[in-house]
Amino acid sequence: MASLALQRYHFDGSMSGLLCCVFRAFQFKQFYVELCHQGLSQSHLFEDFIDVPSDEAKAQRVWDALKQKVSASALRQLYFAYLSESIDAHQHLFHYCIYVFRQQSQVEKDYSHPSVLAIAQWAKKVGREKHRMEAFVRFKKTAEGLFLSLIQPDFNVLPLIQPHFKRRYQDQRWLIYDEKRHYGLYYDLQEIHEVSLCAKEIDAHIAIGSSQHFVVALDAEEMLYDQLWKDYFSSINIQARQNIKLHVQYVPKRYWRYLNEKTI
Incomplete structure (x- = not known):
């Protein structure tokens, strides 16, 4: 019973x-x-x-x-x-x-x-x-050729977005690191590995802040492309036609940290 x-x-x-x-x-x-x-x-x-x-x-x-x-x-x-x-x-x-x-x-x-x-x-x-992370995650290329991205998703979606990024970036070494859960996914051109970094290692590699800035040296072209994109976005943005309410509806503010045009 x-x-x-x-x-x-x-x-x-x-x-x-x-x-x-x-x-x-x-x-x-x-x-x-x-x-x-x-x-x-x-x-x-x-x-x-x-x-x-x-x-x-x-x-x-x-x-x-x-x-x-x-x-x-x-x-x-x-x-x-x-x-x-x-x-x-x-x-x-x-x-x-x-x-x-x-x-x-x-x-x-x-x-x-x-x-x-x-x-x-x-x-x-x-x-x-999951879909928002796949759409908004951005990488920054380091001088060593590794593409890095920091994320803070509301839910533990790293296991779900793994196939998407493996298919899309098969020819690049990349690391997507979840700051909130203290683990990440590293792709070595062959396999994806789950990695955990201690606090000292994180401080040595990634500056955790409100936007994606990395302590490691960025590739010279990465800095150039980053600035070119910001300039392009600024040039096509029509201030008089901005609709912030609609913009936030489609791209909530918590995702702005992933977008180059939203960082200084």
Whole structure:
């Protein structure tokens, strides 16, 4: 018999850990569960909780079972929602999985269920951020030939934008570094590697500020092209016809740091 008492699960915040929470819920018939993990929720400091360790084998069993119950599109939505890093989204992910496994029919389009609707909404938000990063990320070429870019996306979209930049810049070494999450993607002309830099390394390579400025020496042509683009943008910009409200609607201010024409 399923337990009706509220259980509190604490996990490590990973996708594997979240799936292990689903595994445990069915193992002990505990479906009334509140999730928390360090960094996104502090409720575990004040309430009794069950620590759910991450186990790749258990997580894989849950994921394989999901593949049998929902479409590839629904799985993609689940992953996008997870990358939101929101404890609210993670809670809905848990309830979504429980709902899927406890029903005989497909439920991924049952938007009357709050978690099915929430996952679709979270996935849309993350997908929108993915497309904006693909559109607005700009690189600066260093004297060593490495193309660098700093980003601070609202959600953890680096795993999602990786294929786009690998296809588009196959002949260049580049590094896209997420300042907020302290890791980046480095492409060496062959493979993409996930890299993490300590504070000293970041200070030595990248000046973190309101815009993209790099401590390493920029390539001479990069500085020339940067100035040429600013001059071109200034020359075609008609002050009398500016519509700042419309401009901000299409290019929110938080993305201006990526655009050369918006930096001094």
